[in-house]
Amino acid sequence: MDKLKRIGFVIAFSLLQVFAFAQEMNTTKEDPTDFMRSNGKLYVVVAVIVTIVAGLFIYLLNLDRKISRLEKDMKQKA
Amino acid sequence: MIRQSWWKLLSFVLLMYVCSMGFIVKVPLLDGRLQQSVRNLFFHVPMWICMMTLFSVSVYYAVRFLRNPQTNYDLYSVEFARTGLLFGFLGITTGAIWANYQWGEPWSGDPKQNGAAIALLIYFAYFVLRGSMNDTDKRSRISAVYNVFAYCMLFPTIWILPRLTESLHPGGRGSEGNPGLNPDDTTAAMKTVMIPAFIGWTLLGIWIASLRVRLRIYQENKTSNG
Numbered sequence A: 001m002d003k004l005k006r007i008g009f010v011i012a013f014s015l016l017q018v019f020a021f022a023q024e025m026n027t028t029k030e031d032p033t034d035f036m037r038s039n040g041k042l043y044v045v046v047a048v049i050v051t052i053v054a055g056l057f058i059y060l061l062n063l064d065r066k067i068s069r070l071e072k073d074m075k076q077k078a
Numbered sequence B: 001m002i003r004q005s006w007w008k009l010l011s012f013v014l015l016m017y018v019c020s021m022g023f024i025v026k027v028p029l030l031d032g033r034l035q036q037s038v039r040n041l042f043f044h045v046p047m048w049i050c051m052m053t054l055f056s057v058s059v060y061y062a063v064r065f066l067r068n069p070q071t072n073y074d075l076y077s078v079e080f081a082r083t084g085l086l087f088g089f090l091g092i093t094t095g096a097i098w099a100n101y102q103w104g105e106p107w108s109g110d111p112k113q114n115g116a117a118i119a120l121l122i123y124f125a126y127f128v129l130r131g132s133m134n135d136t137d138k139r140s141r142i143s144a145v146y147n148v149f150a151y152c153m154l155f156p157t158i159w160i161l162p163r164l165t166e167s168l169h170p171g172g173r174g175s176e177g178n179p180g181l182n183p184d185d186t187t188a189a190m191k192t193v194m195i196p197a198f199i200g201w202t203l204l205g206i207w208i209a210s211l212r213v214r215l216r217i218y219q220e221n222k223t224s225n226g
Helices: A002-026 A038-077 B006-024 B035-042 B044-067 B071-102 B111-131 B136-164 B188-225
Strands: none
Touching: A038 B006, A038 B188, B006 B035, B006 B188, B035 B044, B035 B071, B035 B188, B044 B071, B044 B136, B044 B188, B071 B111, B071 B136, B071 B188, B111 B136
């Protein structure tokens, strides 16, 4: 069941991509109105990469904390 | 040192800076050869710097193990080599992507590509060697010796040979220059992102490796105590 749910999510999110693409097709020529849309929307990519790297760091931090907890438990037992 | 948090925070701050400024910083036009792809300097090159650092730490612990055989030294050595290999693999993959658009094909048999591939294969063999032995003492000792050999092989494969021949990489004009960077193409503005990128990515690699080391030490203690 869990696996099915996960596959469902993946498909749903892939469809979102299509919607995003369709929207882009409708508005091929738009004037850059703000910072994020300037320079050929390059800053959108910057935002994506910053989010990914920040996410990876949060994940590593969690892992670090978990291992620290395990080490602490082991020290108390010993 | 590995349990302190200031360098993890430093790595985070530096990489946030690199991942945003890496796209925003002004890059030179360079007669239109590289165009914007020169920004890969902040992402592809640090992979190799990180790999070299991790392999250096790995060989340091291999030598320490040979001088004083403690299990922990062996664990440090193997986990740093493993993470180094991961970064080397990322480096070679990102290099192939870049080469596809820069030199027309992902693999052009460039001396630096071949050298890096040989170096990585030698480190792959390190894990094959380890996997082939069940006796823990023997495995630790032989793999520590092999680790020293593999590190020595890094010198000719990625530092010496690529400098001697013509190459598509920068610095490929005979024996002149550095295999990874072309000082003529790197402006002062790019250096303000490049150096933080080197430090930031390297610290990230050390963090990942240190987590693996701590997990292995934990497992080791658990099996010996319980």
